[in-house]
Amino acid sequence: MKICMExxxxxxxxxxxxxxxxxxxxxxxxxxxxxxxxxVTSPLLPDLKxxxxxLEDIWNRKWLTNNGHYHQELEKALCEYLKVxxxxxxxxxxxxxxxxxxALRISGEVITTPYSFVATTHALWWNDIKTxxxxxxxxxxxxxxxxxEAAITPKTTAIMPVHVYGNPxxxxxxxxxxxxxxxxxxxxxxxAFGVDVKGESVLNAGDISTLSFHATKVYNTVEGGxxxxxxxxxxxxxxxxxxxxxxxxxxxxxxxxxxxxxxIRAAYGLLNLKQVDDAIASRKCVAEAYREGxxxxxxxxxxxxxxxxxxxxxxxxxxxDKAEYGLSRDDLYEIMKSRNILGRRYFYPLISEFxxxxxxxxxxxxxxxxxHQIANSVICLPMHAGLSKKDIERVIKVIRK
Numbered sequence: 001m002k003i004c005m006e007x008x009x010x011x012x013x014x015x016x017x018x019x020x021x022x023x024x025x026x027x028x029x030x031x032x033x034x035x036x037x038x039x040v041t042s043p044l045l046p047d048l049k050x051x052x053x054x055l056e057d058i059w060n061r062k063w064l065t066n067n068g069h070y071h072q073e074l075e076k077a078l079c080e081y082l083k084v085x086x087x088x089x090x091x092x093x094x095x096x097x098x099x100x101x102x103a104l105r106i107s108g109e110v111i112t113t114p115y116s117f118v119a120t121t122h123a124l125w126w127n128d129i130k131t132x133x134x135x136x137x138x139x140x141x142x143x144x145x146x147x148x149e150a151a152i153t154p155k156t157t158a159i160m161p162v163h164v165y166g167n168p169x170x171x172x173x174x175x176x177x178x179x180x181x182x183x184x185x186x187x188x189x190x191x192a193f194g195v196d197v198k199g200e201s202v203l204n205a206g207d208i209s210t211l212s213f214h215a216t217k218v219y220n221t222v223e224g225g226x227x228x229x230x231x232x233x234x235x236x237x238x239x240x241x242x243x244x245x246x247x248x249x250x251x252x253x254x255x256x257x258x259x260x261x262x263x264i265r266a267a268y269g270l271l272n273l274k275q276v277d278d279a280i281a282s283r284k285c286v287a288e289a290y291r292e293g294x295x296x297x298x299x300x301x302x303x304x305x306x307x308x309x310x311x312x313x314x315x316x317x318x319x320x321d322k323a324e325y326g327l328s329r330d331d332l333y334e335i336m337k338s339r340n341i342l343g344r345r346y347f348y349p350l351i352s353e354f355x356x357x358x359x360x361x362x363x364x365x366x367x368x369x370x371x372h373q374i375a376n377s378v379i380c381l382p383m384h385a386g387l388s389k390k391d392i393e394r395v396i397k398v399i400r401k
C-alpha cells in the first residue's frame with residue numbers, strides 16, 4: 001500500500017516507477033525466502049544420472065527382487081562399511097525387529113524403553129510379548145542400566161535397548177546384566193548407522209542389532225532396513241524367516257514373512273553409500289554451528305558428543321527449561337512453526353502414553369520420571385546435509401528470540 005501511494009505521489013514518473021517496482025520485487029523475494037520451510041530432515045539422494053545405468057541394468061537382468069545381484073552387492077558393501085560380520089537386508093526398518101524376536105525365539109516379557117519410535121514396542125506386540133518399560137538416562141536419552149535389574153521377572157527373556165539419536169547405549173553394563181540373568185539382547189539401532197565406540201561398530205553389541213534405512217535417516221534406501229548378527233547359522237535363519245520360511249524351492253522350515261528388499265532400492269543404496277561419509281561430515285558442521293550459536297542461551301540444553309564415540313549426527317535435540325528460558329517447549333515449537341522452521345518433538349508423547357501400552361504397570365508415569373521430563377522438553381532441530389549457513393542462522397535466531 002505504501003509503495004502504491006508513493007507511486008501516486010511521484011505521478012508515475014517512468015524512472016521512479018521502475019525503481020519502486022524493483023524495490024517491490026525485492027521485498028516480495030525477501031519475504032518468500034524468509035518463509036521458505038526449513039524441514040527437520042531431508043533425504044540423502046544419489047545422483048539421478050548415476051542411478052539410471054543401474055536401472056537399465058536391472059531392466060536388462062529382469063530380476064527385480066529375491067536376493068538379486070544388487071541385493072547381494074549391497075549386503076557385502078554394508079558389511080565392509082559398517083564393520084560387521086553378517087547383515088541381512090529388509091524392505092523396512094520394522095520387520096528386522098519382528099524377525100529378530102522370532103530368530104532368537106523370544107517370548108514372555110522384554111525390557112525396553114518408552115523413549116523411542118513406537119515401532120520398537122509394536123514389534124513386541126506383534127510377537128505376543130509383554131513390554132516392560134524402564135526409565136532413561138537424561139544425558140543420552142538411552143535406557144538407564146541402573147533400572148534394568150529391578151524390572152526382571154521369571155518371565156523376562158530379553159532386553160531391547162535403543163541407541164537414541166545414535167548415542168550408544170552402555171552396552172558393557174547391559175551385557176553384564178544379560179549374562180547374569182541369561183537374557184538375550186536386541187538393539188534397536190535405527191539411528192546408529194556408522195556409529196563407532198573406540199573404533200568398534202556399536203552394531204556388533206548384543207545378540208542382534210537392527211537398522212532403519214528410511215528416507216529420514218542418515219543413510220537411506222528410500223524405505224529399507226537391516227539386521228546384523230554374528231554367525232552364518234543365524235544369518236541363514238534370518239534369511240529364511242524374511243522369505244516366507246523357504247530353505248529351497250520346495251522346503252519351508254519356518255512360518256516366515258515377506259521382508260525382502262528389492263533390486264531398485266538395493267542399487268539406490270549402493271550409490272548412497274558412496275556419499276554418506278560426506279553427508280555425515282556436513283551434519284557434524286551443522287551440529288557444531290548449533291552448539292556454538294546456542295551455548296549461552298539460558299534454558300536451552302544441547303547434547304554433547306560422547307568421548308571415544310564416532311557420531312553420525314542423525315538428530316540434534318535441544319531441551320527447554322521453561323523457568324529459565326521463559327517459554328515452554330510447546331511455545332517455542334509453535335513459534336518455530338510460525339516462522340516455517342519445522343522441528344519435531346521427538347519423542348513425544350512417550351510410547352507408554354499410547355493406548356496400546358498405557359495400561360501396563362510399567363507405563364505408570366511414576367515409574368518413568370526422567371522419560372516424561374525429557375519427552376516434555378525436547379525439540380529436534382532441522383538436521384540434514386543440505387542445510388545452508390543461512391538456514392542454520394535463521395534457526396538459531398528464532399531460538400535466541
